[in-house]
Amino acid sequence: MKAGVVVFPGSNCDHDCYHVLKHVLGVDTVFLWHKDTDLQGVDLVVLPGGFSYGDYLRCGAIAKFSPIVSEIVDFANNGGRVLGICNGFQVLTETGLLPGALMRNRDLKFICKYVNLRVDNSDTPFSRMYAAGEVVGIPVAHMDGNYFIDPEGLAKLEDNNQIVFRYCDENGECIPGTNPNGSLNNIAGIINENGNVLGMMPHPERSAEGVMETRDGYFLFESIIKAIGGAA
C-alpha cells in the first residue's frame, strides 16, 4: 500500500499525517504538491488539516481549484480512497465529493480539545477496527467545524448510515452539551455513498501513539491498511 499526503500552501498537519502513516504504521508515504497533477500511484490520498491558501475566503474554497484536487476528484470517482481531516474535510465538501458544508463554530471561537466520538458505522474501510457504538477520544482543532446540510440531505445521510462519527459523552450519548461546534445531529465525520471518501473534523493523527493522551486514532489508520491490503 502507498499513501499520499497533499501539501497545499498553508497545510500544517501534513507532516503529522506523514509521520503517523510512515513512522507509526510503516506505510510507504509520499507528499503530493498542490501544483502537481501526478498522484504517484497512491492507494490512499490524505487531505490534511491546516489553512489551505490561508483560508482567507472560505475554508477549502481555493484549494478546490488547485491542480492536484481535480486529479483527486477523478481518483475518488474511480473508487480511490480519500481521507479528509479538518481542513481536508472542508476541501471535500467544497469539491462536492461529500455533501453539506462546514460553517463557523457556534461560539465563533477556535476550539482545540479532546472530544468523545461515537463510531456509528464501523462497516467502512476507515472504521472497521472499531466496534459499532464504541466511544473513542480524539481531539478537534478548528474554527469552522459546524456541519450543516439541508433536511433532505441529512435524512439521506442518516438513512444510508453515512454518519461515521458523532460527538458524544463518555457513555456514547449524543446530547447537546457534547457538541463542540453546533454541528447538525452531532456530526463529526461522514462518508460518501460509495464508501470510499471520508471527511472528519477530529484529528486521528494526533492520538495515534502511546505517548499521547489516547491511542484511539491509530485504529482509523489501521482500518485503512486492512481495507486496502485486503483489496490488493
Place this chain on the structure above:
Amino acid sequence: MSVYESFNYPEVTYPIAKEMGLTEGEFEGAKNLIGRNPNYIELGIISSMYSEHCSYKSSRVHLAKFPTEAPWVVQGPGENAGVISVDDEGLCVCFKVESHNHPSFIEPFQGAATGVGGILRDVFTMGARPVAAMNSLRFGSLKSAKNRYIFEGVVEGISHYGNCFGVPTVGGEVYFNDCYNGNPLVNAFALGVVQKDRIFLAKAEGKGNPVIYVGAKTGRDGIHGATMASAEFDENSESKRPNVQIGDPFKEKLLLEACLELMKTDYIVGIQDMGAAGLTSSSFEMASKSGSGVRLDLDNVPVRENNMTPYEIMLSETQERMLMVAKKGYEDKVKEIFDKWDLDAVVIGEVTDDGYVRLTWDGEEVAALEAAPLADEAPKYNRPYSRPDSQDLLQKTVKTECPEDIQGVLLQLLANPTIASKRWVWEQYDHMVRVGTVQLPGSDAAVIRLNESDKGVAISSDCNSRYCYLNPYEGGKAAIAESARNVAVSGARPRAFTNCLNFGNTEKEAIMWQFATALEGICEAAKALNTPVVSGNVSLYNETEGTPIHPTPTIVMVGVIDDVTKRIGSYFIDSSSTVYLLGENTGHVGGSEYLASIHGKELGDAPAVDLVHEKAIIEFMCEAADQRLVNAAHDISEGGLAVALAEMTFGAKEIGVTVKLESELAADALLFGENHGRVILEVSNVNAAAVEKLAEKHELPISRIGRTLSDRIEISADGRKLIDIKVKDAEDIWKNSIGKIMK
C-alpha cells in the same frame, strides 16, 4: 535638483529630532558621531537605532551581569534567538521571548498576533523549525469591560496567528492585576528545533554578494513602531493605531517553508528578520556584525503602496519580511525556491567593504551612515537609582484575621481568574499540531517531544510580579526558581532561560531601582541553578499617565528530558497513593494571592527563596523522574497548599484527596501561605520508601500528608476539618470561572 531634494523632506533641526524621540544630547552626539548634520532619512534611522527598543540604552549596563555560558549553550544573547544542545548528536533547540505590550494595548488582536509572528521569525531565521509557542499575558481586572475587550482580543490574535502558522501554543501564564489596567503585557515565546551544524546567523559577508529581500511587500504600517514602544502612554496613545502592524500568518507560513527549504542548500551566507525598525535595524546589524558594509537600492524594494519614500521604506515595520545575503551567482536558485512558495525574492543591493550602509534611489545616493558606530555605540546610560522610602511601608508585616469559613476562601481563590483554569484561553489555541505536545496545557510545564524521538524539552513561563513589586530582589530570584521548579517537577532538567524584562520608566530612580534590584536577584538565582540566559528583550516605559506596572521580569525556562515517557504531570492519576509534601510550610502570607484577593492588601514582604534548597529539589525531581518514582508532582505557588492540592484533583480521572496536617500555624497561613520550595507528590505505595530515601539523600524535608481517595477534597489540620467538598463541585468553579466572566 538631486534625487534627495525631490522628496521635499524638511530641514533637520533639533525639534524634528525630538519629534522622532531623540533627546538633545543624543541628537548632538549623533551629529558628532557622523561629523555632520544628518539628513532627514538618516535622522529617522538614527532615532530608531537609538530607541530604547533597539539600543537597550538604559539596560545594557545591567544586562551584562547575566550569566550566559554553560557547556550546553550553543548560542547566547546577541543573535535573533538563543540555542542550547539537547543531546550529543547535534540536536538543539532555539528559543526566545519578546514583548509586544504597547501594540497590544492600542490594537489587541493585531498587536498580539504580530507579537507571535515576530518571535516565530526570530526562531526560524536561525534555521530552526518552530515546534512550540507560549505566552505570558497580564491584564487589568476582568471587572472592567475595557480589560475584557483587551483580553479577548489578545487571545484571539494569538490564536489566529499561531493556529494558522501551524505552531502549537502549548501554554504560558495569564495574570490579572489592576496594575496592568492601562498597560497589558503580551510576551510571546517560541521554540524551534535545529541541528547544530545548520544554525544560521545574521551575517553580511563577502564583498559583492547580493542582498536579497524576501517575503511580504513593504507598506506604510508600523513606521516608527520601535520609537512608540519606547515612550510612556498618555490619553492620545490610541491615535497611534496606524503604528501597529498587520499580521498575515499564511504569508509567514510560506516564508517559513521557503526559508527552511533554502537553508538546506548552501546558497546563503546570512539571514536576518526584519523586526522592530524593519529594514533599518536588519541592514545595520548585519553589516556591523560582519564588519562589512551594505548598499541598498531602495527603489527596488517591493512595495504595496504608491509613492513610498526612502524614509518610509527604511522605517516600515511591515511583517513577514526577511533580509538575506546569498552567495554571488546563486540569485536565481534562491528565487526559484521562493517562486515555488509564491513569494517575492528581489535583489535590492550588495555587500560592500567600506563599513557603510549606503542607500540609493534611481542610482543616486540619498543617505550614508557608518554601520558599526550606530549599531554598537548607541547611547548607554547608567541611570541613577535609589530605593524609595515608601518601600518600607509596603514590606511591613501585615496582620490578618483568620476567616472562619476556610472552605469559602478556597472556593473564592479557585474562582479568582489568576488561579482559575485557563482552559478558556488555551482551548482557543491549537496546542496539539505537530504531534509533539506530550504534556497538554494545564500542567506545571509543557513537555514537547522533538523530531519524533523520545527526547524532549519542558518549558515553563513564570513571574509573580507582586513579589517583584514588594521585594524586587527576592521576586527576581523567585521568577527563576519557580520556572526551574516547574520544569523539574515535570521531569526535565532546567538548562537555560530567556527573559522579557517588563518595567516602568527607568528614567525615574525608583523604577530604575526595581530594575537593577530584580536583575540582581535573577542573576544570583540563575548562577546558583546553573541556568544561563540565552536570549531575551527589555520593555520599558510600561506606564500609563504616570502609573507604572509592577516590575515583571518574565522568565521562560527550558529544560531537557531524555525520554518523554518519563515526564510527570500535575494531576493525580491513581487512588490509594501516598501524598507527600516536599519542603515545609512556613505560613508566609505577605505578597500572597490570598492576602491580595481576600483581604485586598498588596502588602508584606515577598517570600524569600533558599537557592540551596531549590537546587536540591531540582536534583531530587530529576532522579525521581528518571527512576519513575512519582505519579504526579505539583509546585505550590499562588493560592498556597490548599489550591495546589485541589488543582491536583482536577485531572481527567477526578481522584480525590484526604490530607491531615499538623501545624502550629493559623489555618489561613497554613493553607494559603506562599513560601517557596514546596512540591506535592503523588507516589504509589510501592515507591514510597524509595522516595523518602531520595529526599533524605538530598537533605530535603518530606512528610506524608495524606492519600488519594474517593471523589472528595478533605483537608484537616490538628484534627479540625477545614475543607470537605466534592471534587466535581470545586472543579466546576475553577474550570468555568473565566468562561463565565467572558460570556
